Amino acid sequence: MKELITDLQNAQVGRVAENEPMAKHTTWKIGGPADVFIEPDGVDGLVETMNLIQKHQVPWRAVGRGSNLLVDDAGIEGAVIKLGQNISHLEIEDDIIRVGGGYSFIKLATIISKKGLSGLEFAGGIPGTVGGAVFMNAGAHGSDMSDILIEARVLYPDGSLAWVKNEDMDFSYRTSILQKQQGICVEARLQMQQGDKSSIVEEMQKHKSYRRQTQPWNYPCAGSVFRNPLPEHAGALIEKSGLKGYRIGGAQISELHGNFIVNVDNAKAQDVLAIISHVQEAIKKRYDIDMRTEVELVKRQA
Structure with missing residues (x-):
């Protein structure tokens, strides 16, 4: 090393x-x-x-x-x-955006909305970077990255760079090909639509306000912990199981949203992992549903 x-x-x-x-x-x-x-x-x-x-x-x-x-x-x-x-360039030409993988997803959505370009309203409250959004096929409110990505420029482990078109990204719910083969989204080209600026800004602000009212961003968290086992929703299953407020160590299932685990007091990873396991066991026992995490769990190899 x-x-x-x-x-x-x-x-x-x-x-x-x-x-x-x-x-x-x-x-x-x-x-x-x-x-x-x-x-x-x-x-x-x-x-x-x-x-x-x-x-x-x-x-x-x-x-x-x-x-x-x-x-x-x-x-x-x-x-x-x-x-x-340092990898967060932004170029806008008509309704096409070319943006670096390190660019803030929320900042991009805000800038684009003020230019009267539609397509990123769903991203108004999604934390993270553009590269991460491509990796996870991030989405909300019925839209996701697969709807707007033209192509992604990917760096592969051998040092080569290549543009990968949307149809080759193997997008599905919160999934892309980058989760199956190693590569880094260095930049993305996105297709927007011309629209009415005031309507676009209003729509995005509505999504932001909804998130502020329903999600606990006053504590450190990672957004939704579990993937929705469609047609069910993870948060609703957790809430119906009476697990809101369940706490281990410094981590707690949010009182505001069942699919958020918040760091309320110097939580450790083991606290969060213990809550995740408890939720998975409880939902499996009660509903016979397997709860898969949306967050990526990174453990050091033994």
Whole structure:
């Protein structure tokens, strides 16, 4: 690992840190240290980072704002690559957007709505980055990324960059091909529609207000913990099971929304994992439904 760190620093790829606490980089404010933490200073730095990681055969993963991530208290083995402000360019040409993978999804939705472009109203309250939204096929209110993505530029482990068209992204509910084969969404081209600015802004504000009223963003959290086992909804099943307010350690199922687990008092990953297991067992016993997590659980290998 030392050799990788030295090579990364010599190559001046961007910020490089050893044993960086992941609690600093997740919206849950939970997570032990990453062996190596890299925040590349641009696409070239990102490509060089990947080349060096492959040279040293170090396991890796990419993160954005960490809004959909539960990192184990023991931390993350290998390298963590963060796509941040240095990979957050934005170009708007008529109704086509080209945007960096590190760009804030909420900020993008706000800017686009004020330009009278429709298509991102659903994203008004979704935390995270554009790259993360593509990875998860993020969505709400009946829309998701698969509806607007033209193509995504993906960095592969061998250091190659390629544009992947929508039809090749293998999109489904909260899923894309990037969850099945390793790759980083470096940027995306999105198709918008011209519309009435006031109506678009009003629609997005309505979604934002709904989220503020129904979701507990006053505590560190990661958004929805479980995927909806359609046609059922995870939050409703949890609430009907009387689990609102259920607490282990510093983590608690929100009193406001059953599908949110909040960090109320310096929660550990093991607290959240224990609640997740309890919910899965309770819902399986009561409804014979398997509850799959929407958040990604990252454990250090033994």
